[in-house]
Amino acid sequence: MRVLIATLGVALALAGCSALPSTGPLSDDVVKLADNEIEKRYVLVDVDDRTVAILSKYQGPSLRARFGDYRPAPQIRIGIGDEVRVTVWEAAAGGLFSAPVTDRFSAGSRSAVIPDQMVTQDGTIAVPYAGRINVVGKTPSEVEQVILSGLAGKAIEPQALVTVTRSLSNSVTVTGEVTNGARIPLSPRGDRIMDVIGTAGGVRGTVHETFVRLTRGNSTITVPLENILANPQENVFMRPGDILTLVREPQTYTTFGAIGANTVVPFGKIGLSLEEAIAKAGGLSDFRSDPDGIFLLRFEPPSVVRELVPGRDIDARERLIPVVYRLSLRDPKSYFLARTFRMRDKDVLYVANASSVELQKFLTLISTITGPVSTGVTAAAVAKQ
Template identity: 55%
Template sequence: MLAVLVGALWLNGCSSLPSQGPSAAKVESDATSQAGERKYLITDLDDRTVAVLERRAPPSFRSRFGDYRPAPNQVIGVGDAVNVTIWEAASGGLFSSQAINGITTGSHSAVIPDQIVARDGSITVPYAGRIRVSGLTPPQVEEAIVKNLSGKAIEPQALVTVSRNISNTVTVSGEVTNGARISLTPRGDRLLDVVATAGGIKAPVHETFISLTRDNQTATVPYQALLARPQENIFARPGDMLTLVREPQTFSAFGSTGRNSVVPFDAIGISLEEAVAKVGGLIDSQADAQGVFVLRAEPASIARDLDPSYPIEPGQQIVNVVYRANMKDTKTYFLARRFALRNKDIVYVAASPINELQKALSVVGAAFQPAATVAGFCSNVKGC
């Protein structure tokens, strides 16, 4: 009778037994429906799979925008406030004041109040007319003013300064202490310099991402990447927009692991090897080391590279992919170190088939326990 019950449970797939999730065989069989429809893609964690994933390089400011050097000189732009001071070599000129009490010669200079560069890119200088300044450096504007005053003023000299720099700024917002429009210095500022000028970040470094928008392109990288890889800390350019976002990264662990939970990890990333260790590894008395799975929604382009035969509907952008790792193979541990987990991944470890048999035996044993107890009691009672 015991053999019959155990056999019945075993042939039934142990579906009536308590379980943490599907077996490795069930994960494989569920990939295809009875009608032959592919419900998700299963691929083994091997050299080819890792190579396909590594070809998709992580987001990088350097690769997207290049490691540009700052412009040698900042140019004046529309909206900037420009201050102009003009000197003459002797009194009696256009910009010279009258002598005081007939003793002094008076001032030989004049300060023109700040002017906002108009939409046409010009400012007005008395006796020099409209001077185009947009796209020019202050020394170039000085030359243009002196040229227009020649023959009108006495050996004129001009000094042009930008009192309020609007065109050479970067907008910083999000998880910073003081979101603002930050003026770039003539020496050039890198991204971390700009964030520091805005007061630094408010969120934890390991949970923060930084987005850079430039010329209608946007790239987002972990803030830690700028600290770990200095080449990512590129120079800011006028008109850049920086947005810092706090986005905690997590993966979920289920099945025969030391800990089933939602597990946080740093924004810079975590490997499958580290993730398994982080949840306490596999339970040796329960886990099927050949049934370690990572469930993820991948772009259709990645799914095509993983399995060109997998059917993808026209216009379909996302494909559910199950990566299968055989942790009984030593080489898999090296591959797991190269396999990067992503936010919202699911790590599932199936139970060993022998564990299901043990459950069946324990259920049958529990069913026969009352009868065995009664039989033992009756054997000690006369007339039972």
């Protein structure tokens, strides 16, 4: 009997604990695979003061950094498709744009309003007695001077007022998670992102799940709405032709291993820390987790990896590199580091099983196999008596 038990024990030991059911690799397995110089599956980085300082410099995309344009919008200029209204006054009645005196009690009309007209494809509008006036690229005051020049010698000391009643060329488009998506004209004083969102009726969804996507020319950038609210410098001025789209994108991370719940967890806020992420998932499992085996998996751009691991050979074709961040909660300082380490959307949080858990599984398996044999031997012995 003893020989049988010993034989089974040796066989299972040779098979190794890797043959036992597990929620994932042990801490040592993660380290070994990272140190494999042949495959180089991922980069392993310990979470320390240096790591946190490097990552804190990479806060994601920035409207201010991308567009670098914080000045008010330029003076409104007329463009094709705009609607323009022209009013002309004369110094005395009886002129081209004024009505004659009909009786001694009336001075007669001295002005006329030319109905709203759209700027044509050739960039002109029509003004009686002045002909077609080129207005594209001009300000209303500049168009007024052109009209007066065209009426010189024809009208009686004319004065003109040009009003842009509908400006398509000086507007922005707002769509997505806003109450009233529309094309919104920009005011001469300049309108920032939050001004335009307010004009569109505000945000429909929750702020922490809303992202602002600004398209300007051939560039598009997406940032959390909370970043704009928290950092006024991100609330840049809108420019004519901009497209502003509000997108609802709930941020989540996934948890595996010896942690309270193996599931997909919503952030619930912007700026979630690793400490908060562990707590939201139910914390570490007391009887299974390895405090030295807290791993966060994500993809990083080569520029970040070069700073985290100087001298590492990086393939020029790699746009994103898998990185595994390791945190040990045996050191009390790690709790403070976890508070300053920021989670990102689609991060994977994995907590390895302690080695003792695998040993316990091994012993349980031995007991399961040898139990029936031991019972049979005992029964046989009793029968002989």
